[in-house]
Amino acid sequence: DGWVDPYNMIDYANLLYNLDFIDLKTRSRFLKIEKRIKSLIDQKKFVDAFWALDNYFDADLTGYPPLVQNVTGISFYYNFIEAQKNDSDDEMIYYLNQPKVRRSTHVGNLTFNDQNNEVERHLMVDELLSIVPWLEVLMDHYKVLLYNGQLDIICAYPLTMNYVRKLKWKGAEEYANADRKQWYVGKELAGYSKTAGNFTELLIRNAGHMVPGDQPLWAMDMITNFAFNRPFKDRPHK
Known part of the structure; x- marks a missing residue:
């Protein structure tokens, strides 16, 4: 994403x-x-x-x-x-700014914001720069997971694939020839996965940009599988 x-x-x-x-x-x-x-x-x-x-x-x-x-x-x-934007983020922001939560997260008097325009003004140049060269190095040496919610627009799956198909890394040919597989969480079709070497790309159904918010159970399965080197199950299971 x-x-x-x-x-x-x-x-x-x-x-x-x-x-x-x-x-x-x-x-x-x-x-x-x-x-x-x-x-x-x-x-x-x-x-x-x-x-x-x-x-x-x-x-x-x-x-x-x-x-x-x-x-x-x-x-x-x-x-x-x-x-239009729903109010789910507002509830999260309210929760994170409660005194007891602020104390437990050790943030002092800092206020949580989901976006800060002043910060973005300092990142104008960065926003238009490509980090593909760094990503290619990472893919050659470490596990990498790229995931997209199928309902996202801003970083939509097709936009991600525009650059993924052009990546120059040692597993590029293997990735190009790899089969895309269904991914199930329990008996539900959660999305589709494609793996080559240490790289996995994942499309999550019924989710937008904020996958953990839209599909928390599926997001947990995704993170757990990636972190513990477990396969993304390609058929329904208990």
């Missing part, structure tokens, strides 16, 4: 078209905008690229709805089943 390679992941025009949120005319318009953003990245004008992306897609700092929201009516990019 990570923002790893912006250049290849900025492909919302095709994603939204394939999900039926936009038509061909709008797709063409969005593709032109994305081409401009990628041109700015190529020119290493990362701050300009940030603002272009912010106006186009997520509006973290612009203060008004981005183009994608104005066109589709969707303002919550973490789960396309929900047009």
